[in-house]
Each structure stands twice: as C-alpha cells, then as structure tokens.
Amino acid sequence: MPSPRDRQARIATFVVYAVQGLSFATLLTQVASIQNKHRLSDLALTILLLIVPVFAGVGSVSAGAFAARLGSKLLLRIAQPLVAAAVVLAGLAPNVPLLVPALLLFGLAVGGVDAGMNMQGVAVERRYGRPVLNGFHCLWSVLSLVGALWASAVGKDLPLAVVMAVPMVFAVAGSLYAGPKLCTIEEEKAETVEAATGRFPWGPIIPLCLAMGFLYIGDSSVSNFSTVFMDKIMHANDNVIPLAFAAYQATTLVVRLGGDVAVRRYGPAAIVRIGGAIATLGFLGVVLAPTQPLAIISFGLTGVGLSVVAPQSFSAAGRLDPAGTGVAIARVNLFNYVGFIVGAALIGPIADASGYRVAFAAPLVLAGAIIVLARGFEPAVKVSRA
Known part of the structure; x- marks a missing residue:
C-alpha cells in the first residue's frame, strides 16, 4: 500500500515529466522560426539540430554516473532549470554563434533530465509495487501537446523570444515545486538491497x-x-x-x-x-x-x-x-x-x-x-x- 510519502513523490514525478514535455515541445515547435530568423539552409539547420541528440547522449551517460553517487533528485534539481534556460537562450540568440551554445546546453541538460526523470519514475514504480511508468509518459505527451498548441495560437502574434520564454516560466515553477518532493537517493534504492559496488554489466x-x-x-x-x-x-x-x-x-x-x-x-x-x-x-x-x-x-x-x-x-x-x-x-x-x-x-x-x-x-x-x-x-x- 503506497504511503503518503510515496504519493507525494509520484505527484512530483508527474510534474517533472510534464515540465520536460512542455520544454521539449517549446523548442521543437519553433525550429522553422529559428531557421527563418537566422536564414539557415536546410543542411545548416540539420547540422545544428544534430547537436541536441549528440550532446543529449553525453548528458544521459553523465547522468548515470552522477545519479549513482548523488541521486537523480539532485540531478533533476540542477538539470531541469538548465533545460528551461537553454530554451529561452535559443529564442533570444541574435546570431548562430550564440545559438550553438544554447543548443549544446539544451542537449546536455535534456539528456540528463530524460535519464533522471525515468530514474525517478522507476523508483516510484518500485515503491508502489505495480506498473505506473506509462502514466508518467502519458503526461509528457499531454504537455507536449499543450506546448504545440501554445505555439500555434500565439506564434504569429508574439516575438519568438516571448513565445519560447513564457512556457519556460511555468517550467521553472514546476521544477522548483517538484524538486524537494522527489525520491531521495535512499528512497530510490530497494529496501532489501545494499548499495552496489563495481560496474553494471551491459x-x-x-x-x-x-x-x-x-x-x-x-x-x-x-x-x-x-x-x-x-x-x-x-x-x-x-x-x-x-x-x-x-x-x-x-x-x-x-x-x-x-x-x-x-x-x-x-x-x-x-x-x-x-x-x-x-x-x-x-x-x-x-x-x-x-x-x-x-x-x-x-x-x-x-x-x-x-x-x-x-x-x-x-x-x-x-x-x-x-x-x-x-x-x-x-x-x-x-x-x-x-x-x-x-x-x-x-x-x-x-x-x-x-x-x-x-x-x-x-x-x-x-x-x-x-x-x-x-x-x-x-x-x-x-x-x-x-
């Protein structure tokens, strides 16, 4: 039977997934606008966009090492606000040389958050003793849709920087709310398993x-x-x-x-x-x-x-x-x-x-x-x- 603390952690994890969905959609829906703003060719845009998954992979692997020592709660409290900041910086960037580091930061941070939020989801699932991960991913999809609808509704009426910054105000607020309530590093571990040593086998x-x-x-x-x-x-x-x-x-x-x-x-x-x-x-x-x-x-x-x-x-x-x-x-x-x-x-x-x-x-x-x-x-x- 889930305890009140388990339910608190589950609600916080829902918020983390929602914030990530909103943040990702806010950037993704503005790719065409960013291309037009900087007059990028299709090839140049493709190369720039590849920065995100490449550095997200680096962020994900780094997240594993970080969380093994300090827990995914601290990881998310650091990385999730950085995702929001990177989205805002991408909207504000006046030129490509400043857009590149914004995308690099977004990739690293989003990879860390993707890994960290699923660590939290698995921890909550373990504590509940039944499958709950689909629900978290469902809320990610819902907030992705909300982000897309926001861009569709105001994209032609507001400056790009404003369109991308407004959702991130809610993203940071959600991250600050959820962070203290997430599972601690002790709560992420199964009660019957002691801290592991050595390397995890592939x-x-x-x-x-x-x-x-x-x-x-x-x-x-x-x-x-x-x-x-x-x-x-x-x-x-x-x-x-x-x-x-x-x-x-x-x-x-x-x-x-x-x-x-x-x-x-x-x-x-x-x-x-x-x-x-x-x-x-x-x-x-x-x-x-x-x-x-x-x-x-x-x-x-x-x-x-x-x-x-x-x-x-x-x-x-x-x-x-x-x-x-x-x-x-x-x-x-x-x-x-x-x-x-x-x-x-x-x-x-x-x-x-x-x-x-x-x-x-x-x-x-x-x-x-x-x-x-x-x-x-x-x-x-x-x-x-x-």
Whole structure:
C-alpha cells in the first residue's frame, strides 16, 4: 500500500515529466522560426539540430554516473532549470554563434533530465509495487501537446523570444515545486538491497537498448518524414498532410493512458511483443497504403505499437538494477538519441535513392525485431553485478 510519502513523490514525478514535455515541445515547435530568423539552409539547420541528440547522449551517460553517487533528485534539481534556460537562450540568440551554445546546453541538460526523470519514475514504480511508468509518459505527451498548441495560437502574434520564454516560466515553477518532493537517493534504492559496488554489466540490458534504439528510429522516421510522405507520395492537400503525424501523436497518448492497466494484466514482455507486432503492421500499411485515409490509419497504428516500448524499457532496466543506481536506465536512455540520429540519417538517403515507400520498410523491419527482443523485458533470473 503506497504511503503518503510515496504519493507525494509520484505527484512530483508527474510534474517533472510534464515540465520536460512542455520544454521539449517549446523548442521543437519553433525550429522553422529559428531557421527563418537566422536564414539557415536546410543542411545548416540539420547540422545544428544534430547537436541536441549528440550532446543529449553525453548528458544521459553523465547522468548515470552522477545519479549513482548523488541521486537523480539532485540531478533533476540542477538539470531541469538548465533545460528551461537553454530554451529561452535559443529564442533570444541574435546570431548562430550564440545559438550553438544554447543548443549544446539544451542537449546536455535534456539528456540528463530524460535519464533522471525515468530514474525517478522507476523508483516510484518500485515503491508502489505495480506498473505506473506509462502514466508518467502519458503526461509528457499531454504537455507536449499543450506546448504545440501554445505555439500555434500565439506564434504569429508574439516575438519568438516571448513565445519560447513564457512556457519556460511555468517550467521553472514546476521544477522548483517538484524538486524537494522527489525520491531521495535512499528512497530510490530497494529496501532489501545494499548499495552496489563495481560496474553494471551491459549484457542484460542489450535487448532493452536495442528495442529503445529501434523504437526511436521508427519515431524519428514518423516525426521527420510523415508529412513529406503524405505530400510527395499520397499527394495530400495542406489540410490533410498534418493528419498523419497527428494520428501518430494521438494514438501514442491514448495508448499510454491505459498502458499501465494493460501491463498489470498481461505483463511487460507480452505488451512489448504486441506493440512490436502492431507497429510492424502500421509500417507495412504505410509502405503499401493505396489511399490517404489508409496511410493516416497506418501512421496511427505505428503510434499504438511504438508507444509502449519506452516506458517498459525503463521499467525493465530498473528491475535489472535493484540497487537503484540509475546506471542501467541512463544507458538505455542513451539509445533514445542513437535511434533518433540513425532514423534521421537513414530514411532520407533511402528515400532519395528508392522512394519513401521503400524507405519506410527500414523501420518496418526494426519494429519486427522488437517482437523478438520482447523476452528481455521479463528477465527470468536476477542479475548479479560484475
């Protein structure tokens, strides 16, 4: 039975996820405006944007070492306000030389927060004794949508710096509220496990890392190229083109709303296996779709399937690290950014060479591989430390 302290930590963790979703969306929705402000070519913009996932990977790995010694609570209290500051600085930057360090800071800090918030989520899940991670990721999606709607509503009426700064006022306020209430380093550890020594082995988490990477290759493919696919392949008009990505985001949100209940009933491995199968079917539908409605439905199916993988990856990593050091979670989180980079770099060249239908066959195959990797989400034996 959760204690009042457990419930307090859970509410604080909800806030941390919400702040991260809002912060990420506030920057992501202004990429076109930043490009126009600085008169960047598509190539220059792509190179600049790669700063974020590359340095986020560095931030995630560093977060694992930091949290193992000092806990993810302190990590989040430092890194999350830095994310908000970086978003504001990116909006204020008058030129590219000042934009670059803002993006670098954003990447490092967002990688630390991504790892830290999932460490907190796993700690809360461990203390509750039942799956709760999908709920946290669901709120991330909700606040991402709020950030996008804010940008859509005021983007043409307010200066870029104001559009990006206003949500960050709420982000900092949320971070300051949640920080003191998060799980301490002692509360992150299982009561029956003493502090671990030595290095955490890579072997048991490789299936989780691969599943996370394959998930984000698919996510990156949909996020970056679904609108291009609808335009160039399906010849949709301007009102229909965004519906493919909207379907993907909507189904992701809906599935995460009920994801924890499904995991409690069927188990994480079964849910990941089913998710991989549905995502594979979705990408197959994209490759073969003869009409615009079927293409939109297919993109929605990819959201249904892929949405369950990340929460269960972090949850499984937490089970493999019962001492609560956070190292396993930080390593799994690293493949979030690996997948994003590979997805962005994979689809474009294949599409240039063979067309977008063939390009979307790549995430189709990798989604199918998630089905095979699902057994790694329910380890049969406890893992000893190296």
